[in-house]
Amino acid sequence: MRNLIDFLAKYCHWFLFVILEVISLVLLFRFNNYQGSVWFTSANCVSGKVLEAQSEVRSYFKLAALNEQLTQRNVYLEQQLRAVSEKLYDKEHPADTTVAKGLEVKGFRVVPAKVVDNTIDRADNFITIDKGSADGVRPDMGVVCGTGVVGIVYLLSEHYSVVIPVLNSKSNISCAIAGRGYFGYLHWSGGVPDVAFVDDIPRHAKFRLHDKIVTSGYSSVFPAGVLVGEILHVFNSTDGLSYRLQVKLSTDFSRLRDVCVIDDIHANEKALLLNAARDSIKMK
Numbered sequence: 001m002r003n004l005i006d007f008l009a010k011y012c013h014w015f016l017f018v019i020l021e022v023i024s025l026v027l028l029f030r031f032n033n034y035q036g037s038v039w040f041t042s043a044n045c046v047s048g049k050v051l052e053a054q055s056e057v058r059s060y061f062k063l064a065a066l067n068e069q070l071t072q073r074n075v076y077l078e079q080q081l082r083a084v085s086e087k088l089y090d091k092e093h094p095a096d097t098t099v100a101k102g103l104e105v106k107g108f109r110v111v112p113a114k115v116v117d118n119t120i121d122r123a124d125n126f127i128t129i130d131k132g133s134a135d136g137v138r139p140d141m142g143v144v145c146g147t148g149v150v151g152i153v154y155l156l157s158e159h160y161s162v163v164i165p166v167l168n169s170k171s172n173i174s175c176a177i178a179g180r181g182y183f184g185y186l187h188w189s190g191g192v193p194d195v196a197f198v199d200d201i202p203r204h205a206k207f208r209l210h211d212k213i214v215t216s217g218y219s220s221v222f223p224a225g226v227l228v229g230e231i232l233h234v235f236n237s238t239d240g241l242s243y244r245l246q247v248k249l250s251t252d253f254s255r256l257r258d259v260c261v262i263d264d265i266h267a268n269e270k271a272l273l274l275n276a277a278r279d280s281i282k283m284k
Contacts, residue, residue: 108223111135111261113143116160120167120193120253127163129259132156140221142262148227148250149173149186149215150259161261166228167193167253174219175228177205178212186213186228186247194249195232201243207231213247220264220271 113135117128131137133156143150143163151165152173164171167188175198176183182205184198198213211231217224233246264270 109136109263109265111137111263113137113161113259113261115256115259118253118256123169123190125165125167125253126154127151127165127256129161129163129261130159131261132159132161134158136263137161137261138263141264142215142222142226143259144222144226144262145251145256145259147252148229149222150251150253150256152221153261165253166196166249166251173222173228174216175213176216176224177201177207177231178214178225180205180207180211182207183216183218184242184245193253196229196247196249198245198247199237199242201245203242205243209234213245220266222262223264 111131113129113131115127116130117126119125119127127143127150129143137153137156139153139156141153143153143165149166151163151168151171153161154164155162166173166186169188169190171186171188173186174183175186182201184200186196186198188196201207209231213228213230215222215224215226215228227250229247229249231245232248235244235246237244
């Protein structure tokens with residue numbers, strides 16, 4: 001206490017000077033219009049810059065949530081567009097029975113997720129996402145992004161899942177030529193990460209270069225009509241009985257960030273019915 005008193009006594013004139021300066025400034029800017037306007041203009045300029053920087057920081061951190069919303073919206077709109085396109089096609093070609101019927105968007109639940117690990121330069125690439133069993137994710141669920149197919153859930157923990165993407169030699173996804181109904185299976189043969197192949201397209205199939213390739217919907221993994229890519233080139237199969245299509249993938253795996261896991265809410269019902277049919281055949 002003694003030291004504090006000595007300190008205040010030693011520097012009391014400085015404290016008095018600071019107090020008087022503050023009082024004089026308050027009186028100057030409060031009761032003098034010119035000085036007051038200069039001060040508040042400068043203050044507004046500085047505060048404006050601070051608020052602008054603060055707004056930019058907030059906007060940056062909101063981009064993640066915005067990207068997540070846009071990814072889900074793109075998936076939904078893609079399905080809606082396909083449904084409308086197929087209805088128009090059915091009206092123009094009422095007698096054409098080879099066209100695959102559209103699968104409604106309802107019946108599927110979308111679980112948004114973020115990619116936390118990803119490789120594209122190996123023969124068997126994997127993707128890790130930040131959603132797991134605690135979020136309702138199960139093995140064999142489809143994974144998509146705003147631009148198309150990503151892959152299928154392989155393994156999972158409580159809060160994370162490993163996905164086998166299209167860029168994996170074990171990937172095998174049923175696909176169809178959009179608007180034409182002919183289907184085959186999508187494979188990746190390694191090499192560049194933006195090109196894959198669709199095998200087993202029948203020889204009588206009619207299509208053109210740059211036609212869209214979409215999911216066929218012939219499984220509970222993906223709804224029909226999710227974009228896969230477009231046809232770049234056509235080859236004959238090794239046995240000459242079918243076509244092999246070179247496809248430019250619509251998904252940019254090198255920039256993958258926001259994805260959605262597709263949950264077929266009727267998957268269990270379909271599986272139980274299929275197993276019952278198999279058991280019934282075995283008993284006969």
